[in-house]
Amino acid sequence: MPLKHILLLLLFISNISSFNIVAQTKLPSKNDAVLIAKEANELLKKGSYEKSLIKSRAALNMAIRLKDNNLIAGSYNTIAANFDQLSETDKAFYYYNKGLTYANKTNNDVLKNWLNNNLGNIYCFDKKQYEKGIYYYKKSVQYSTKIKDSAQIVLTKLNLTWVYFDINRYEEGLPYLKYINKHHNNHGDSSTIVALNMLNGMYYNYKNDVKTANFYFKNAIKLGNAGNEKSDLSYSHYEYSKFLLKNGDSENAYKNLALFNKITEQLNSEERINKANVAGINLQLDEYKREIDKIENEFKTKESVLLQEQSKNKKIVIVLIAILLLLFFLFYFYSQNAQLRHKNKLKDLRSKVQENLINASINGQELERKKIASFLHDNISALLSSAGMHLHACISQNQSFSKEIIKTKAILEEAHDQVRDLSHELMPSLLARFGLFDALDDLCEKNSNSILHFEYSSSLNRKTRYDEDFEIKIYFIIMELLNNTIKHSEATQAKLSIQENKESLQIAIIDNGKGFDSNKFHILEGFGLNQIKARLNYLRGTVEINSKPNLGTSITIIVPITYQKKIIKPVFQSQ
Template identity: 75%
Template sequence: MRYKQIVIVLILLLNLSCITVFSQKKTPSKKEVTLISNEAIKLMKAGNFEKSLIKSRLVLSYAIALKDDNLIASAYNTIAANFDQLSEYDKAFFYYNKGLAHANKTDNDELKNWLNNNLGNIYCFDKKQYEKGIYYYKKSLQYSTKIHDSSQIVFTKLNITWAYFDIGRYEEGLPYLKYINKYHKKYGDESTIVALNMLNGMYYNYKNDPKKALFFFQNAIKLGNEGNEKSDLSYSYHEFSKFLLKNGDFKNAYKNLALYNDLTVELNNEDKLNKANVAGINLEIDEYKREIDKIGNEYKTKEYLLIQEQSRNKKIVIGIISGLLLFFFLFYIFSENSKLKQKNKLKDIQSQVHQNIINASINGQELERKKIASFLHDNISALLSSAGLHLSTFTSKNQIISQEIIKTKAILEEAHDQVRDLSHELMPTLLARFGLFYALEDLCEKNSNSAIQFNYAIVVPTKTRYNEDFEIKMYFIIMELLNNIIKHSKATQAKLTIQENNKSLQIEIEDNGKGFDTDKFYILEGFGINQIKARINNLKGTIAIHSKIDSGTSVVIEVPITYQKKITTSVFPSQ
């Protein structure tokens, strides 16, 4: 008893000391926050993205406390730049927009210039929405002109030229190209010299001046091999191969296309090295196991000591007069009750750790889906496309038309389509880009046919977005339930209804199928209900299944919504 009392007193004292420390903690000054922000930028430029993100998020929390829009915008910019470097373009796009919203409240034209430029990069090179990209590039150009930053003016006009040329609007991009050619030597950067030569080559190829085009393309490739601008060198190989193909030099076109493919694969592999490895989840599970073993051993030791203490007390009580027998009995009951509580606590901890292991396994499956989908889309699909292009180049060069080649091309196209479909099935594009509700509407539409009709009803704005992991988990839970209807229910009508209530997502799935006896549901196989329940438990939600034979089935799910986290970092964006 005395031991337990001492432990309780120590815990109370520790809590009081923690409260005192936190109550004395003050928000750093603007100067101190700026220093932390600069550290985050240095870490990002050194390639230490994880530490940079941690410091940037710390900067954001301080900046929000200081209500300093300039620091907030800078922090969002750094977070976005880290995700940009990690090729997480959707996240980068989100935080660049957050940063721009705060930057527009300040007079920091330099930061506005960077944010607009980076949004232009994402629209042009990731989203392929060139009109929007050019709009942001021109906004960036306005700010760089306003602050008289000559080097940034040259850089932004180069981006605008590239965007126009990439969509074949050469005459619109020509004025910007002329400006760069005139001032690049004075204000330009060595990192853009490869791109400049490539753009000149593209323009003269468009003007059907092969001599000048050849000169600039060869110069771009030479400079690219001498420097470290792999991305620009990759584009140069690609555009040069197009030029050679246009001029009938199929052999060299093929060589440059192969160099472009090799360099693209190398760049993709470098991107993947920066991303989290799924093996980390296995390490986390092992850590959970070690932790529960440690806790279990500690409780066994305490339990053993408690039993020893009880044994000594019993020996002492046996020698005491009969008047103390009642006291002994009461003490024994209390000791047994304490022992039972210790065992129950241990069981609760083991149960919690088991649940954590299941949760980690489920999260690992989702992460593996994303990784496999990305690999299929970025590598296998690209290889199949490349193979098709090689075959087209070969047939064009050798003027060979045969049934075998035609069938081979058809097989490659079919393989490419199947890989793309599998990638989208593992991680739907609509889900990643537009959110849960667009993806579910598309899922209902795809599953509807002459045999069964899926109706979709929602009272939440379709554009609503939640936390990315939350949306992925909810999508695959609902997809599994819809698959059960298709495979087992023999229904002709089904309805998916979604609404929000008190920060919870309420989902009801009904069908007019054959139904089943819920009292015997545990003996049915193939429904995957245990995994669905585990996923919902992982989200701290509830599921209720109502069904009767020949009266259809209704499944009601309620899950607390996990909203998008407001994370931030401050750094001048990637270019």
């Protein structure tokens, strides 16, 4: 199967797996979820907390199913804000934390800013855990700075100033107060102007600047009476009473403290009324909380089941992919192996054809050698001998003979010797008449000289005879190897040894010459080994060459013996 088709099949399987997972649950529209979340926020701003909770719960359910962390965090924030407005601080705190967990998984810095600020408010003004509150306020400042929300920066730094001043850490709160004084006119709003004046009064009271502190406190109270910020007004009376008492004005201090108590009582009364108004829906609020938690737990359960099924499907896909890849690679290697076997077969056939051609050429050459040697010996040599005998008879009968006759006799004798030598070179008479071992001993003797000495060694009976064709091929193989030794080895000593072992003839030729790297086969090709190997393959024999530079050469030949089928008479005898 082509790789392209396999990849398409894998993609198809993967898509089927993904489709099965998605098809198990019908997801809501994200646009619908966003629209419901917006409606929940609008209802929150209008004070319709119960309706806002219903909408935000629905938005949360859809957001969880959509796995949209941004929508989930926003829904939790809206739910928390509703509980915050209903003075259900613990519930608000719980959902603000839930919202921040999901918001931190998003890039929504605006939402992170609000959630951190709201958590700071609860820690500082309800739980009185100031260090944690300061931490979340500072996180809020980081996000509001990042998104360049100047109004939010002013508001959060005002809260930080208030917290530091409330715990008498004025110097730490001073940088924030300076920032608010500088930027409030451009980025602050009327809801914080009372608090700003009160904070300035507190700071100058800490610095014992009575005149400036008195100015800011009075201004805070004046602005508070003119507006609707009763909480900030009550705190202004309280801080002003402390200032007056510190400076010896007990009477006015008492009056401001009484106003603080009065306004605080009014606020508490309003809060009690508010709580009374919401008492009827507290059970429903608890139910909302339980339902919201149930939605999240159900989602987590469904998500866990889906993840398990997804994991199972992924494993199935991986197994299928692995099987397909394994099949592909098996097919690929099989096809490559088949091609390699085919190539090797062709190579072997070519080698066999080439070897057969070489053997046919060698056999033809040997046959021609025998024919020419036989013709020279039986015909030409005999004719020359006959002519010589007639000439000798003529000379014997005539007492006087010319110089031309003597020269003719000498030429005939020289021609006879040359024909005989040529005949023996083409087909040694010793090989035909006395066998392989005498011929090889004679070959070593002829090739020995003062520079290179060939030693012949064999424990075999010299009268041992093999098949004629076998002896001829072995003789010429050894002759070619000895010629190589003479031409290339630069040796001074060489040894030819022949033994029989399990109906095989073992031939060893060893010299002490310069040697060569036998691993480099291309060097050996120039030594006529192709014909030698072709002869040996024809005889089903093997050759092993071991040589190293400056360490001589060792050649070992093992060839099955072909014995005589019948007694072969000598083809000719030497004259």
